Amino acid sequence: MKANKAGLSEERLGYLRSRTRKKRLVILARAVILVGFFGIWELAAQLKWIDSFIMSCPSRMIETLKNLYSSGDLFTHIGVSCLETVIGFTVGTVAGSLIAVALWLSPTLSRILDPYLVVLNSLPKTALGPIFIVWMGAGSGAIIAMTLAISLIVTVLDVHNGFNATDPEKVKLMRTLGAGKRQILFKLVLPANLTTLVNALKVNVGLSWVGAIMGEFLVSKAGLGYLIVYGSQVFKMDLVMTTVIILAVAAAVMYQGVLLLEKGLKKYMGVSA
Amino acid sequence: MSVSVEGVKKTYQSPEGEISAVEDISLEIRDGEFISVVGPSGCGKSTLLSIIAGLDKPSAGRVVINGEEIHGPNGEVGFMPQKDQLFPWRTIWANVTLGLEIQGKKTKERLEHVRELLRRYGLGEFMKKTPGQLSGGMRQRCALIRTLATDPELLLLDEPFSALDYQTRLSVSDDIYTIIKQEKKTAILVTHDISESISMSDRVVVLTGRPSRIRSIHSLDLFSGLTPIERRNHPEFRSYFNAIWGELDESK
Numbered sequence: 001m002k003a004n005k006a007g008l009s010e011e012r013l014g015y016l017r018s019r020t021r022k023k024r025l026v027i028l029a030r031a032v033i034l035v036g037f038f039g040i041w042e043l044a045a046q047l048k049w050i051d052s053f054i055m056s057c058p059s060r061m062i063e064t065l066k067n068l069y070s071s072g073d074l075f076t077h078i079g080v081s082c083l084e085t086v087i088g089f090t091v092g093t094v095a096g097s098l099i100a101v102a103l104w105l106s107p108t109l110s111r112i113l114d115p116y117l118v119v120l121n122s123l124p125k126t127a128l129g130p131i132f133i134v135w136m137g138a139g140s141g142a143i144i145a146m147t148l149a150i151s152l153i154v155t156v157l158d159v160h161n162g163f164n165a166t167d168p169e170k171v172k173l174m175r176t177l178g179a180g181k182r183q184i185l186f187k188l189v190l191p192a193n194l195t196t197l198v199n200a201l202k203v204n205v206g207l208s209w210v211g212a213i214m215g216e217f218l219v220s221k222a223g224l225g226y227l228i229v230y231g232s233q234v235f236k237m238d239l240v241m242t243t244v245i246i247l248a249v250a251a252a253v254m255y256q257g258v259l260l261l262e263k264g265l266k267k268y269m270g271v272s273a
Numbered sequence: 274m275s276v277s278v279e280g281v282k283k284t285y286q287s288p289e290g291e292i293s294a295v296e297d298i299s300l301e302i303r304d305g306e307f308i309s310v311v312g313p314s315g316c317g318k319s320t321l322l323s324i325i326a327g328l329d330k331p332s333a334g335r336v337v338i339n340g341e342e343i344h345g346p347n348g349e350v351g352f353m354p355q356k357d358q359l360f361p362w363r364t365i366w367a368n369v370t371l372g373l374e375i376q377g378k379k380t381k382e383r384l385e386h387v388r389e390l391l392r393r394y395g396l397g398e399f400m401k402k403t404p405g406q407l408s409g410g411m412r413q414r415c416a417l418i419r420t421l422a423t424d425p426e427l428l429l430l431d432e433p434f435s436a437l438d439y440q441t442r443l444s445v446s447d448d449i450y451t452i453i454k455q456e457k458k459t460a461i462l463v464t465h466d467i468s469e470s471i472s473m474s475d476r477v478v479v480l481t482g483r484p485s486r487i488r489s490i491h492s493l494d495l496f497s498g499l500t501p502i503e504r505r506n507h508p509e510f511r512s513y514f515n516a517i518w519g520e521l522d523e524s525k
Contacts, residue, residue, distance in 0.1 A: 177372040178348025
């Protein structure tokens, strides 16, 4: 086998080269799609194929973004929505997991509550929106309640399922070592379900955005959902489109943050469970 | 440590009715003795082990260990499950010290004892590794050391080699046998593998099908002092095998 200076075989070098080539191709294709999408949109607007009053266009969106930024409102709106979402998915995941722990500790309680959980899970949570507004007033409280309503029950069901699926042989082993329920929970069930918990968190990020925007549609004076509704009511499609793009970026950044958290957690736990 | 199983019966209740798993088993196990329990699959072998471990309550009868009746798991009986059941999120060291951690006995001397066990049985340099990085045989040895760490005098082995391939199983059972004898533990091994039972134990208890009773007990004094591999090559090995196999075949 021929070898070069680094001692790599021709075949290996070929493999590495084709790998780099494929990687570059993927990145290039992604950039082309992004630039192409906005480019064609802009072009269509400039050539009057589409009515940019209705469809908006990238140049007008950039203008809108500048105005939002210079008026100082941009980060207020992003901040409000992000805060509502973060509170929503944090409380949803933590409270949901705690309820799941309670159900795991008491199989009887879990059997009693089962039909209620099923009904609550099937109920379209947006129907509860008006109730929250009446109870909690037209503000962030009602919106956070909305995010919780959407994420809480799913979390309880998923996490509880995960807990119950813990290998019974491992539970048996823990018992023979003299472990009580508390130790089985902390030393076996929780670490064994790290993936379940992180997945619940990931799902809840998405659900909380739905809850927050939904809530802001119904009632609010600030936030990205508010901007979208306001923009559509006064027929400023530039504002609506711009906000949707900001929303997409904010949600993606937050999701990446959760992925980083997951990486950190798994590293902390030593091994991915 | 002597174990005395006295008239143990176990019936399982379910909405469909009751199932009698174990019917009147009495057995005396001497200090330092290695006993195997074999029986047709689905007989109450594992149930019997669970009762001795205190995980299951007998419907009648009792288990007395060193003069004291067993009422629940107390961490004094070491249990080695099917498969190694090492926790993948813990290092080997954290796995083998799990029992001490649970019982709040992580004293300097005990930890040193565990370290010594790991070293003695060839796992000293793998303490910081994770279970996934070890071979099946090494994992099984870790599982035994996890059981030995709390220094139980009685070991219960529930088909501990069933997940290993044949080659590994032979060498691991040799290792485990040696370790148990060196550490002077009393052991009860449940298995469906007749050769395994003859190669490792002082006595083989043959159970009938469900509800299980003791069909016969074979004393293997002839083999005392021999390792499992040596026993497998002994001319008398075959005749014990045939006798036990015949009994199991009849009770189907």
